[in-house]
Amino acid sequence: MTAQPKQPQNLRYIIIGAGMAGILAGIRLLERGETDFVIYEKGSTVGGTWRENTYPGVACDTPAHSYSYSFAFNPDWSAFYAPGPEIQDYFERMTDKFGVREFIRFNTEIARCSYQDGRWRVTTQDGQVDEADVLVAATGVLHHPNTPDIPGLTDFTGASFxxxxxxxxxxxxxxxVGVIGNGSTGIQIVAAMSGQVPKLVHFQRSPQWIMPCPDTKYSDEDRQAFRQDPDKIEDVRSGPEAQARRGRFLAAIIDSNSPELTEIQSIVEQNLNETIKDPELKAKLTPNYRAACKRLVFSPNYYQKVQHPSVSVEIAGIERVEENGVRLKDGTFHELDVLVLATGFKVDAFVRPMTITGIDGIDLNDVWAEHPKAYYAVTVPKFPNFFMLNGPTGPVGNFSLIDIAERQWNYGDQLVDLLRNGQCKAFAPTEAALEEYEMQRTEAAKKTVFASGCKSWYLDAKGVPQVWPWPYETFMEVMAKPNLDHYELTPMANG
Known part of the structure; x- marks a missing residue:
């Protein structure tokens, strides 16, 4: 349908989360001259996952200049892959630079959101109630720690966290020290702590393919050049080398039979074979699945660091944790003082454990009973004037979530424009549109590398990858302009 212009409306917004996406939402609203909004943040400051994760070696596996807002380049990154503290500092500075901090209510967690009488009613954990016309979930993915169900874990008398x-x-x-888990976090911790502790054991359920990457540090001269010529930053973000790297990875992900995946497989195998010489260790570190089936891990030095005399790798599987260590299924026992659970996050939570109810009290938990889903990863039927940044089935892998969030904000903001301009009082996608999207997405996802034969957090209970399965260019196209034929637009009361 085509919406007709009506009387402009003043809107109030509630944004949940002051991580990268929530800060972005605040900046974009202020750029429009809108100040009637609030950002609720459960933590004591901004930053989201970068506030939460302060372990040794924490860094972003997306190039730093790409992991920056498109409108706020940072010429002062110290390295091609920026360390976590610098990323946290970047978001702190952006929050202040654009004047967002005064709109944030820290240490305030949301318990419930309900759509009532054309507005969103939001209740905090301590009982405060707020209302808004538009609700934006910028809750992120990596913030609910996943604690493994290992027998005896609570019996350990050392430090466990x-x-x-x-x-x-x-x-x-x-x-x-024992480290359980070998995703990007486990790999980074082990590489950083190798040689720094008297004993380091890396417990792996299944080994990972490691993509080698340069440990490039930027010199003072490099940073000065970035300051003087922002085009140099743009070249790192989207120049020929960046496009080639991104294009190869995208092609490999969406087509498990692609030559690009064959090339990536060759690179990671060469990295393993040329770096690990000990046959026993090499066997332990060799996955039984194809590269990129799990989220590809980037590291400049894990294979080198894991060969330090103080480091051992165990793949026998954990039988149980005991008071003073870990016993493996083959009977081996490792006496330990510290146990680190690098076991990831509950990535299917998204806005949960909040209770969010839409039209007629429909509960998002019920809608997501099988798995989280949203139309083009942004909006949900029967939840009007609500959209998510980095929601379910959005592009994942080794992409810049900032770029994704910026495009999703642009998409959602165009829908909100319909409210601002008085063209309608509510928008939500049709159930048919979501069903069609899910059907097409599911069929395409079965052909991606994520479905090629491994267990990963991308898979739902039926083994179907919960991912964006098409070229990134397709995502750019659909985010450029909402298709209003796929939306229910509730007319104004006087319309």
Whole structure:
């Protein structure tokens, strides 16, 4: 349908989360001259996952200049892959530079959101109630730690904690440390702590393919050049080399039979074979699945670091945790002082554990009973004037989530324009549109590398990857302009 212009409306917004996407939402609203909004943040400051994760070696596996707002380049990154503290500092500075901080209510967690009488009613955990016309979920994905169900875990008498709850009060130089998990976090921790502790054991359920990457540091001269010529930053973000790297990875992901995936497989195998010489260790570190079936792990030095005499790799599987260590299924026992759970996050939570109810009290938990889903990863039928940034089935892998969030904001903001201009009082996608999207997405997802034969957090209970399965260019196209034929637009009361 074609919406007709009506009387302009003043709107109030509630944004949930002050991580990268929530800060972006605040900046974009202020750029429009809109100040009637609030950002609720459960933590004590901004930053989201970069505030939470302070473990040794924490860094972004997306090039730093790409992991920056398109409108706020940072010439002062110290490295091609920026360390976590610098990323956190970047978001702190952006929050202040654009004047967003005064709109944030810290240490305030949302319990419930309900759509009532054409507005969103939001209740905090401590009972405060707020209302808005538009609700934006910028809650992110990596913020609910996943604690593994390992027998005896609570029996351990040493220090035991999730990697997102890193203990900085421990002198690790005197500790025997075990790290459970070998996603990007586990790989980074082991590489950083290798040689720094008397004993380091890396417990792996299944080994990972490691993509080698340059440990490039930017010199003072490099940073000065970036300051003087922003085109140099743009070249790092989207120049020929960046496009080739991104294009190869995208082609490999969406087509498990692509030559690009064959090339990536060759690179990671060469990295393993040329770096690990010990046959026993090489066997332990060789996956039984294809590269990129799990989220590809980038590291400049894991294979080198894991060969340090103080480091051991275990793949036998954990039988149980005991008071003073970990016993494996083959009977091996490792006496330990510290146990780090680098076991990832509950990535299917998204806005949960909040309760969000839409039209006629429909509960998002019920809508997501099988798995989280949203039309083009942004909007949900029967939840009017609500959209998500980095929601379910959006582009994943080794992409810049900032670029994704910026495009999703542009899409959602165009829908909100319909409210601002008085063209309608509510928007939500049709159920038919979501069903068609899910059908096409599911069929395409079965052909991606994520479905090629491994267990990963991309898969739902039926083994179907919950991912964006098409070229990134397709995502750019659909985010450029909403198709209003796929939306229910509720007319104004006087319309």
């Amino acid at each position: 999730h990697s997102a709850r890193w203990r900085h009060d421990i002198d690790y130089s005197k500790q025997r």
